[in-house]
Amino acid sequence: MATHLILQKIFKTGIVSEPPPAADPALRTREQELHEEILKVFGQAVAIRHVDAGSCNGCELEIHALNGPHYNIEGLGVKFAASPRHVDVLLVTGPVSRNLETALKRTFDATPEPKWVVAMGDCAAGCGSVGAMFGPNYASCGKISNVIPVDVEVPGCPPTPIALLQGILAAVSGGR
Amino acid sequence: MKINGQDWHLAPLAAHIWHGDIAPAALADLARAVKEEGGQLVALWGSDDRHLGSGYAIHLTCMTANGLAWVSAPLPEATPAYPDLAAIFPQADRMQRATFDLLGLTAEGAVDRRKWLRHKAWAADEFPLRKDFTAPAGDVEAVDGYPFIRVEGDGVHEIPVGPIHAGTIEPGHFRFSIIGDRILKLEQRLGYTHQGVEKRFEGLDLATGAKLAGRVSGDTHTAFTWAYCMAVEQALGAQVPARALWLRGLFLEIERVANHLGDLGYLGNDVALTFGFMQFWRLKEDWLRLCGELFGHRYLFDRILPGGVAADLDEAGRRRLADLSHRIEGEVRELKAVYDEHATLQDRFAHTGIVKPDLAARLGLTGLAGRASAQAWDARAQFPQAPYDQLEVNMATARKGDVLARAEVRFAEVFESLRLIRDILERLPGGDLSAPLPSVARVCQGLGWVEGWRGEVLVAVRIGADGRLDRVHPHDPSWQNWPLLEVGVLGNIVPDFPLINKSFNLSYSGQDL
DSSP states (O other), X not given: OHHHHHHHHXXXXXXXXXOOOOOOGGGBXXXXXXXXXXXXXXXXXXXXXXXXXXXXXXXXXXXXXHTSTTTOGGGGTEEEOSOGGGOSEEEEESOOBTTTHHHHHHXXXXXXXXXXXXXXXXXXXXXXXXXXXTOOBTTBOOSGGGTSOOXXXXXXXXXXXXXXXXXXXXXXXXXX | OEETTEEOOOEEEXXXXXXXXXXXXXXXXXXXXXXXXXXXXXEEEEEEOGGGTSOEEEEEEEEETTEEEEEEEEEOSSSOEEEOOTTXXXXXXXXXXXXXXXXXXXXXXXXXXXXXXXXXXXXXTOOTTSTTOOOOOSOOOSOOOOOOXXXXXXXXXXXXXXSSOSSSSOOOEEEEEEETTEEEEEEEEOOTTOOOXXXXXXXOOHHHHHHHHTTSSGGGHHHHHHHHHHHHHHHHTOOOOHHHHHHHHHHHHHHHHHHHHHHHHHHHHTTTOHHHHHHHHHHHHHHHHHHHHHHSSTTOTTOEETTEESOOOOHHHHHHHHHHHHHHHHHHHXXXXXXXXXXXXXXXXXXXXXXXXXXXXXXXXXXXXXXXXXXXXXXXXXXXXXXXXXXOOOXXXXXXXXXXXXXXXXXXXXXXXXXXXXXXXXXXXXSOSBOOOOOOOSOEEEEEEEEOSSSEEEEEEEEOTTSSEEEEEEEOTHHHHHHHHHHHTTTSBGGGHHHHHHHHOOOSHHHHO
């Protein structure tokens, strides 16, 4: 009975996935050596590990949205993985709380080279009025690049899924 | 105000909200009176009042038959201590430990004296919320120890999980003690996202404070911003235009629908029904996009300001929102039929992660999860603030307290919120969107109380004579509900933990502050 209802709903819904946006190279903050060469080897598949380094969980809402059907992120060859040892990109949110500083550094170290770090949101990028509100204090190290090297910063509070996708693609597309 | 037949000399602050001072020694008596009457402790926090000519203070808010009672007890500077309340209300335990970590106020006679929010960023004898605190200069130790309670015996072993989890969720540490696949004990260690939010409030202007309040827990942005603004407006005696209040109600219900849709999708996902995830997240995305178009932000961030709101709705927008809420209601009914019929989903949901009503009452389970365990509290229905005093909210409850009950309450609340949204859209009064705030002449305080999607959100605000924030305490219902997750998973198998956890969907940042 449920199968019938599921199939009916799937056919009625159709395909809602939309074409992806282009990469936004302007979001890059750092060019790594051998970037182009690495990307040739990489092909088109990228694995991402999300790390919440102390966010308010607003950015996480939009990461979840990326996994929804409109954005079809896995169809673009981008996949979220459970372990930093399996990924190419760390997607980091939040200002880095001092209580997570060690865990973030260890996650970065556990990620094999070559790797890219995308800092998501105003707090993570340390920009705008929200970034200023969440600057370093007794409990926080402030923006992500204060703790680990960052390749791409995506501003926004939270950045929209499209902006986030543009940032992720900027990290791994090498201008293609 | 009477609690359990006794007058506690509290004065009304606003509709259903009462405040008064109390001797520290009387706190336990008050807590017992609330307990005997069938009420609950909601929040506990401290403040440094030395710059105001006294010592410290401990603050307590309780849900009672007559509304929310907020009491403040002055504590001497030399020996800032108050009687332990966790023996009466177990949910006070972590709040008391956090209050010690941040302010050095001691709960005398408390059994659990372990640190809670403090990890290693500051020393045991430093208290960040004291006004004379200066941030520690040196580097902190890399690794922080915490004395977890060990379970011993043949075949028992531990699974440490986190702080960084395998999925896209917030950080926290879960220590499972298991035998085979069965969970014998779960102990949580939270506080990883502690950002010093309460310290950040100090000295902010009132408008910036609203932005910060909205970022205590991003998924509850509207509830926190509204509660903050309610507290500020109450403190200043400000009048908020009716249209602004109704739009705030609209925003709050929009936020509830968005979160419930997302959770219902993830609950399907966690039992391998990817169809459910995709369908609910399609609906949520349609919902968010319309919000972005109509109000300028997908999650309505910063649309509520002290004195009013920062977004309006025209006739065309009103129609589009009503149309979409009709369509989503129809589609959610179709999806509910799938969830109801799906044998695997029902098998995984039912009898999983049970919190029985008596345990929920004893330990203070609240909000959505509480209502799924027969704890029939919903401020919108029982103690309505405007505009809810003119809307008849039907409270959703269930008795079984399992994952299925928490899903059922979410379904019922989605339908009710969509109905409320259409009701608000039809009756939205005209008028201004905001009113100027009266100026600040002296130290004043207020307490905001909003039924967010997860449960009751409180924000206590004290404004200094200079018009800037002196002390703000935001309270998320996750404080009360996290300990119940520890209890709800007992006897379940480890692979059901993600499902049970998602069915509560508690905030880390909301309690880590």
